[in-house]
Amino acid sequence: MWPASWQSRENKRNLALEGVGQVAEEFSFDKEKEIARSFSKRFQWEMMLIGVGQATIWLCLWPLVIYGYISLFVGSLIAIVCACFAYLPSHEAQHGNFSRGNPKRRWIDSFVSHYTLITLMFPHDLMRCTHMKHHAYTNNPEKDPDYDTASSKSIWGVIVATQAGITKYQSIAETYKDDKTFMKSFHKGLNVALVYRAILLILVVMFPLEALLLWWLPSKVGVIYLSAFFSWYPHYQMDTGRYKDTKFWSHWMPRYLNHSMQLHFVHHLHPGIGHYDEPKAIEALKPFLIARKVPGAENIPDRVTHNPLIRL
Amino acid sequence: MEKLNAIISNHISNWNMVWFGLIFWGSVFNAIAINYELTLNPMLWYACGLLLGSLAKIRGTWLWKV
Numbered sequence: 001m002w003p004a005s006w007q008s009r010e011n012k013r014n015l016a017l018e019g020v021g022q023v024a025e026e027f028s029f030d031k032e033k034e035i036a037r038s039f040s041k042r043f044q045w046e047m048m049l050i051g052v053g054q055a056t057i058w059l060c061l062w063p064l065v066i067y068g069y070i071s072l073f074v075g076s077l078i079a080i081v082c083a084c085f086a087y088l089p090s091h092e093a094q095h096g097n098f099s100r101g102n103p104k105r106r107w108i109d110s111f112v113s114h115y116t117l118i119t120l121m122f123p124h125d126l127m128r129c130t131h132m133k134h135h136a137y138t139n140n141p142e143k144d145p146d147y148d149t150a151s152s153k154s155i156w157g158v159i160v161a162t163q164a165g166i167t168k169y170q171s172i173a174e175t176y177k178d179d180k181t182f183m184k185s186f187h188k189g190l191n192v193a194l195v196y197r198a199i200l201l202i203l204v205v206m207f208p209l210e211a212l213l214l215w216w217l218p219s220k221v222g223v224i225y226l227s228a229f230f231s232w233y234p235h236y237q238m239d240t241g242r243y244k245d246t247k248f249w250s251h252w253m254p255r256y257l258n259h260s261m262q263l264h265f266v267h268h269l270h271p272g273i274g275h276y277d278e279p280k281a282i283e284a285l286k287p288f289l290i291a292r293k294v295p296g297a298e299n300i301p302d303r304v305t306h307n308p309l310i311r312l
Numbered sequence: 313m314e315k316l317n318a319i320i321s322n323h324i325s326n327w328n329m330v331w332f333g334l335i336f337w338g339s340v341f342n343a344i345a346i347n348y349e350l351t352l353n354p355m356l357w358y359a360c361g362l363l364l365g366s367l368a369k370i371r372g373t374w375l376w377k378v
Binding site for chain 2: 160163164170194197200201204205208209211212216
């Protein structure tokens with residue numbers, strides 16, 4: 001008889017492999033996982049720099065605009081760029097890719113995520129708990145919190161879905177009302193969202209156009225950008241199941257401008273791989289992905305060009 | 313305390329759009345009017361914000377229904 005912890009580990013493994021067909025031994029899940037693990041060790045310093053950097057730049061915009069050092073129009077453009085860079089560092093933190101399982105470093109995950117999300121007015125806890133459900137139930141119409149955007153028929157549909165606001169979160173809360181851990185994070189996140197809303201309403205009374213063009217508008221543009229490239233393109237018209245829910249796709253836009261979301265499928269397979277290590281991981285995992293029939297895997301180039309991986 | 317939290321939480325979830333319309337959009341409309349030197353009563357712009365927020369509450373969304 002196996003100890004309970006072993007059984008639990010085995011159950012998790014079985015769940016992870018649910019719906020996975022048989023492949024040759026050389027492409028086994030264990031071998032795939034071993035390769036993925038070798039790309040899941042490096043400290044994601046680029047992401048920390050981007051997250052902390054963009055939020056600091058965004059905060060500096062306020063005095064610069066209010067005291068007239070830069071125009072509101074220029075400030076707004078910079079704020080929009082900041083907003084588009086704001087989510088990915090939090091995303092790494094949500095998966096614990098800064099702490100890498102070290103409890104002493106967990107504060108880095110929390111700090112980077114809370115700080116970088118200021119630009120988007122997103123609460124870290126709400127993002128983390130809903131994102132974990134997105135991974136667990138990708139493309140499930142009832143349970144995936146991102147299904148509304150992933151199932152949109154066009155970019156316009158994505159834009160319309162992003163403005164659903166609180167209605168979307170009410171229905172997510174209803175779905176997971178019996179999940180205590182989820183609801184605890186969810187309520188914690190809602191409280192932070194209320195604080196953000198209160199700060200915005202105070203700022204708009206004092207600096208109306210600045211609040212509109214430095215915070216409200218950039219956060220809206222940022223959310224549309226994120227929803228299109230993170231939720232819609234990689235999951236659009238995909239099925240459910242470990243190797244079927246996310247695709248490799250191509251886009252006219254240079255890879256850096258869409259945060260390399262063409263490679264998002266490998267993140268769904270192995271969330272521990274750091275974002276800037278994904279290109280190298282995909283090159284190494286390509287035969288496994290083809291064997292597993294990941295949608296679009298046959299189109300993965302042998303060498304992912306403009307590899308942004310920087311060694312320290 | 314729990315009852316108070318529930319009352320506040322209910323009020324926010326039911327009336328957040330109306331308050332947001334009044335305060336946020338009212339302030340923005342008013343600032344735009346000042347910028348373009350429209351010498352109408354500021355209350356008018358806040359009333360426009362309130363109207364926008366009230367319409368959003370009735371429709372359940374700010375723009376289009378999903």
